[in-house]
Amino acid sequence: KQEVTQIPAALSVPEGENLVLNCSFTDSAIYNLQWFRQDPGKGLTSLLLIQSSQREQTSGRLNASLDKSSGRSTLYIAASQPGDSATYLCAVRPGRDDKIIFGKGTRLHILP
Amino acid sequence: EAEVAQSPRYKITEKSQAVAFWCDPISGHATLYWYRQILGQGPELLVQFQDESVVDDSQLPKDRFSAERLKGVDSTLKIQPAELGDSAMYLCASSLVQGAAYNEQFFGPGTRLTVL
Numbered sequence: 001k002q003e004v005t006q007i008p009a010a011l012s013v014p015e016g017e018n019l020v021l022n023c024s025f026t027d028s029a030i031y032n033l034q035w036f037r038q039d040p041g042k043g044l045t046s047l048l049l050i051q052s053s054q055r056e057q058t059s060g061r062l063n064a065s066l067d068k069s070s071g072r073s074t075l076y077i078a079a080s081q082p083g084d085s086a087t088y089l090c091a092v093r094p095g096r097d098d099k100i101i102f103g104k105g106t107r108l109h110i111l112p
Numbered sequence: 113e114a115e116v117a118q119s120p121r122y123k124i125t126e127k128s129q130a131v132a133f134w135c136d137p138i139s140g141h142a143t144l145y146w147y148r149q150i151l152g153q154g155p156e157l158l159v160q161f162q163d164e165s166v167v168d169d170s171q172l173p174k175d176r177f178s179a180e181r182l183k184g185v186d187s188t189l190k191i192q193p194a195e196l197g198d199s200a201m202y203l204c205a206s207s208l209v210q211g212a213a214y215n216e217q218f219f220g221p222g223t224r225l226t227v228l
Contacts, residue, residue, distance in 0.1 A: 046216055103154050
């Protein structure tokens with residue numbers, strides 16, 4: 001059974017720093033992996049989606065990498081801003097027609 | 113920009129009462145999902161529709177929960193009777209086609225349910 005783990009559960013960093021959020025999954029056979037952002041009390045916003053054949057995806061200050069063999073993905077945020085404060089969720093789709101499995105998220109707080 | 117709409121945004125009810133949530137997916141999206149998210153946890157799939165048909169409802173507590181998507185467009189999720197443990201965020205999402213390459217799910221703002 002696929003399980004998705006995100007460590008740490010919470011993270012506080014000063015504004016301007018580069019940071020990395022981690023996601024690990026137990027079964028390396030995945031279809032794709034997706035990173036979401038969730039603001040308090042709100043829905044999820046998709047940030048990046050990486051297909052199993054890809055190694056990374058970039059959008060603005062965000063870069064997500066995927067290493068299937070080690071069961072890991074990282075979300076890199078460059079030059080963090082207070083507006084980046086949110087919960088970041090990692091989700092894995094095991095197979096093309098499978099439901100996606102979410103981690104519990106990392107709650108990020110950027111200190112002004 | 114097209115969005116997934118949900119209503120109400122907040123709902124407070126007493127246990128044993130009935131509640132209903134509504135979702136309108138992005139126009140043209142054939143697949144619709146209902147998730148439940150308990151505070152501090154990731155969302156868990158309750159039910160998935162492909163057009164008007166249920167594809168996966170394995171995690172839906174069918175003794176009290178029901179979901180329908182009669183015309184294959186908007187959907188309603190109902191809980192009757194509500195229990196204290198049902199307090200959570202209920203999220204609706206839609207995607208263009210189930211299982212398609214780069215099949216990205218788009219989420220609505222959610223309905224925050226509090227059962228007293």
